[in-house]
Amino acid sequence: MAVPAISVEQLTRVYSSRKGFLFNEVTRTEALRGVDLEVAPGELFGLLGPNGAGKTTLAKILSTLLLPTSGRAHVLGLDVVREANRIRPRIGLVLGGERGLYYRVSGRENLRYFADLYGIARSEREPRITEMLERVGLGDSGDRRVEEYSRGMKQKLHLARGLLHAPELLFLDEPTIGLDPKSARETRKFVRALLAEGVTIFLTTHYMFEAEELCQRIAVLSKGKIVATDTVPGLRRLVGGDRTFEIDGYGFEDSELARVRALPGVSRLVTEEFGPRLRITLRVQDPQLELDRVAQCLLGHPELEVRERRTALEDIYLDLVEEEPA
Ligand SMILES: Nc1ncnc2c1ncn2[C@@H]1O[C@H](COP(=O)(O)OP(=O)(O)OP(=O)(O)O)[C@@H](O)[C@H]1O
Ligand SMILES: [Mg+2]
Incomplete structure (x- = not known):
């Protein structure tokens, strides 16, 4: 059998933060409490759960941005703690929100910067950037400064950025949040096109219809625990x-x-x-x-x-x- 794209065993993550007078009170948040899951290569896997369930935490651990507290996670057969450097060039991560972009320069210049970070050859850089701008629907606005972009345009630029280096596995954390219905639909169409090209996709969302429309299997995360993993018909039978x-x-x-x-x-x-x-x-x-x-x-x-x-x-x-x- 092929190596799973993602495999997670008994994963936990605790956040400790200090607060109170002299910051001497330590609060512990158990964001993940023993998560098990497996995603097959080429699958579009959805992670659903309410605010604070731990979705972003899990996506960050799997994309090597955050360390787990205990348990094990492998991505493309590699250990997220010991082999993070070998995972990074092969995955893409698109987090929701507006952070992580340079506002004073154009979308294209942002992508140039990230292309260099990813080590994309100079000769391939410009055609690749143009292609990605076109694909996410920023073909006409790539040369405008990001500070002039609407929220949806920034979200599209994030998507282009996450895909520049043609990753095999893409993490999408709420990719359609803040998008108008037409842009959200275009994004979903784009996600389906990536899937048809063989990219494995791990998607978190709050939108049930989005998960139902896109995902082959869905895990429901609640308070740091997976409460169900199945296809939509399987979940229906389950409840x-x-x-x-x-x-x-x-x-x-x-x-x-x-x-x-x-x-x-x-x-x-x-x-x-x-x-x-x-x-x-x-x-x-x-x-x-x-x-x-x-x-x-x-x-x-x-x-x-x-x-x-x-x-x-x-x-x-x-x-x-x-x-x-x-
Ligand atoms: N940096 C941090 N420091 C302390 N606690 C954190 C931190 N990041 C997240 N948490 C806590 O961990 C829990 C899980 O948060 P997480 O962001 O993973 O949830 P989520 O499922 O992505 O929620 P949302 O749907 O709102 O994006 C929450 O209780 C949150 O308050
Ligand atoms: Mg989140």
């Missing part, structure tokens, strides 16, 4: 069922909710308040269970609205990262 029922109404009693929860085939029940209205969301495993059966448990609520929809990745995600209500 119980392809079917989701939504019931909107007013003033449901606990006993009524208990009756709904007890119906055969109901794997999960969540309630949300929308002002005075209450929404019950059900994950349903049994293909036989009809919406009518659910409505029968809630007789006496004439204003009931019931509907069935397909379980979205967002539902699954919430099931995985949120605690079941009592």
Whole structure:
């Protein structure tokens, strides 16, 4: 079998920071608490998780920017701690945000600087830069100063920078954050094109539809731990069922909710308040269970609205990262 593009075993990372009077209080944050995962060559692997889950920490460790506290991680078969220098030329990293660019010079000059850092031959440098500017959609603005760039343009320049040296493996940390829908769509198209060229991609995102649209497999990270790794259909099975029922109404009693929860085939029940209205969301495993059966448990609520929809990745995600209500 081919060497995995990424393999991680029992990885942890603790941040210690000092605060308080005389900085004598040390706070410890366990950002990663025993992460295991494996990504195959040529795969587009998605890492999903809420704010603070540890996604950026993991991406930074795998791209050798940050050391792990314990555990092991290999990238392209190389150890991220002992063989970082051999990993770096073969990977690209695109972090979200606006840092890491030189504002006073043009996009093209930024790329020249990074091309030299990556050791790209002078003869190849200019055509490569022009190609990357075109590909990310900055063909017309490569010679403008970066301080004149919009946030989306800076994000595109980051992408061009991360790909200059034609890496085999690309880390994308929230690549579409802050992009308008058209630019985000172009970026996703570009990511798919890279995948078709054989680049392995490790992508973090908050956007469920983005993960669902792009990723072959998804890991859900919650509070430093992977709570699930699977394909989208696999995740759907894991949390119980392809079917989701939504019931909107007013003033449901606990006993009524208990009756709904007890119906055969109901794997999960969540309630949300929308002002005075209450929404019950059900994950349903049994293909036989009809919406009518659910409505029968809630007789006496004439204003009931019931509907069935397909379980979205967002539902699954919430099931995985949120605690079941009592
Ligand atoms: N340099 C640091 N010093 C101390 N704590 C940190 C540092 N960087 C991150 N953390 C903490 O580690 C945890 C994980 O942070 P991380 O940035 O990896 O999360 P994330 O999943 O990328 O979140 P987001 O979705 O908001 O980008 C958080 O609790 C964060 O506060
Ligand atoms: Mg992050």
